[in-house]
Amino acid sequence: MNDHQFLDAYFDRIGYSGPRIPSIDLLHNITLAHVRCIPFENLDILLGKSINISLDSVFEKLIIQKRGGYCFEQNGLLLHVLQKLGFDVIPISARVRLDKPRDFTPPRTHVFLRVEHSGKTWFTDVGVGGVSLTSPIQFIQNTEQTTNHETRRIVYEGNRYFHQVLFPNGWADVCEFTLEEMPEIDRELANWYTSDHPKSHFKDRLIVARAGEDGKRFTLVNREYSERNKNVIASKTIINSPKELINVLKEKFNLSFPTNTEFRTPGLQWDL
Structure with missing residues (x-):
């Protein structure tokens, strides 16, 4: 498959038909369309399947099979898309900090993208679940930035940068980073931990999320489905x-599974 066919298939998947010349507008449009059409999900892990983050495997799963995935799949796919479009982009390693106190050190098992354009640095991240970016944000500190969904900012504390999201009760850390690049071998190692290590939080819960129109978010965590504006x-x-779960996956996230599919995780307890 050549680059043109690859991009045609990707843009068809996210429903984008506009210009393809590298620009911040294009980066905005791709980021929003991606998180609206390709859900974040960890379902293969709960089906006992390995997560292969090679480009061929990610393309087959997210584009051909119309599934979703987590950060190494989502941002891995977007990395190749942006490179093929001619963007100057590199993967950056990070630690996800949602709901984690500052005195706790989570594993460095997240990747997002740094894009250089017209002398400015931008970040995009379509792989951090219910708070995935729906607009790229600029690498500037202590400045509130509006997106298609929540307000964001970047702060620098203790020799680390923190990407934060504004919730009604205040600012919350999304992830921390140092601007260190995350090469392919590091992504492979972190992906192995995330998908196979018994202490990975993707082992003990079902997580599915996508963005909607008008600032809406749709999230499924185990048996709890939520919509927020x-x-x-x-x-x-x-x-x-289980049947209702299969219906929600199809109706809210466009993910199709046989009715007898069993997702194996302690987070799902059925009173049948």
């Missing part, structure tokens, strides 16, 4: 059966 006011529904 741009002001982070959420409505929550408890899923009561």
